Amino acid sequence: MSKPYRISELASEFGITTRTIRFYEEKGLLTPSRQANSRLYSDSDRVILKLILRGKRLGFSLQESCEIIALYNPQQGNEKQLQVFLNKIQQKRQQLIQQQHDIEIMLQELKNSEQQCLAYLANKSNSA
Numbered sequence: 001m002s003k004p005y006r007i008s009e010l011a012s013e014f015g016i017t018t019r020t021i022r023f024y025e026e027k028g029l030l031t032p033s034r035q036a037n038s039r040l041y042s043d044s045d046r047v048i049l050k051l052i053l054r055g056k057r058l059g060f061s062l063q064e065s066c067e068i069i070a071l072y073n074p075q076q077g078n079e080k081q082l083q084v085f086l087n088k089i090q091q092k093r094q095q096l097i098q099q100q101h102d103i104e105i106m107l108q109e110l111k112n113s114e115q116q117c118l119a120y121l122a123n124k125s126n127s128a
Helices: 007-014 018-026 043-057 062-070 079-126
Strands: 033-035 038-041
Touching: 007 018, 007 038, 007 043, 018 043, 038 043, 043 062, 062 079
Parallel strands: none
Antiparallel strands: 033 038
16 A cells, blocks of 8 residues: 555645545545544545545536445456446536526627617617
8 A cells, every 4th residue: 555645635636625535434434544633645545535536526416426435346347337428428427518598598688688688779869
C-alpha cells in the first residue's frame, strides 16, 4: 500500500473542501482509517473520490455515480461497468439536447415578447 492521504491533501488535490470529503464519508463512500484524530485515506478512497467528482462534472447524481462505481470489477474486465456508464452518458446527452432545445424556444419567446414591448412603447411615444 502506498502512503495514505490526509483529508487536507485530498481536499487540496481536488479543489474541494474537507467538509465535502466528510460528506462522502458519512454516505459510506469513503472509509478512511484513523490515526489519533486524523483520517487516513487509501488509494482506493482517492480513486472513488476522483470518480465521484468526475461524475458530478458530467452531471450525474451521486446515486448514479455510486451505481457505476459499485460495478467496478477488474477481474471481469469492467465491461458491465463501462456499458452502464455509456448508457448513462447517452441518457445525459439526450437530456441536455432536450434542455438546449427548450432553452432555444424560451429565448425566441423572450425575443418576441421584447420586440412586442418595444414596438408598443415606440407607438405610445409617437402618439404622445
